[in-house]
Amino acid sequence: MMENPFAIIEKRIDRIESILLNIQERLDKTDSTQSTGDFLTVDEAAAYLNISKSAIYEKTSSRSIPHLKKGKRLYFVKQELADWVKTSRQRTIAEIEAEPASIMVVSKSRRAS
Template sequence: MKPIGYGVGVRKASIIEVFIFVNVKEKQMMSEITFEQIPLILGEIKNRLDRIEGMLTGKEIQEHLEEGFMNITEAASFLNLAESTIYGKVCRSEIPVNKKGKRLYFEKEELQKWVLEGRRKTVEERIGEANSQYLGSRGRRSQY
């Protein structure tokens, strides 16, 4: 039997597999458990079962999405663009996106970085760069 993980994308396990997995882990630890530790261990088992139940019902995935992801409508509103424009940029791979099935998810931080990458330099910044390149090249001698 494969161990059951805790991340998104983990295979769905039956309740029997979960209890067997927890049982095996608990038997390995039984020789080290004291009477005082029993309430802590039961609390940990309850937390694990709640997490597994959340994974099986999709609750954990939904909570993860609510943390920092936006759907297409929210992303369009955030960027002040039409949804059709967002779909076009996704199709041309011009915008960072996560796709799960037929749904698109946008991470707010990635969209902010994407917007900042498109920043245009001011005339003063371009003149400064040109001057530094020109002055830097004047001090070098030709190798030929």
């Protein structure tokens, strides 16, 4: 004899519901780890920037790198480190060569007025 189709549907809905709850729990866990995962220790910051720990300590003591200090511990925000690296960007030769031309255009337009 065939099983009741409503019982089959109910079993499938229960299974889908448990899968969805499992997915939601995993998402909640990743959200909480990502919010705390933005902070790096000295070792992690050194690995992220590919420099030595002593270079990290030197840069923090000279206050040339953004950092947080809580008690005796140093922390770094990953995004702040990325922004700090980007500010040290060197201009290309083409950018440097284009700069005098733009300055000359501006100065010529000022003289014409």
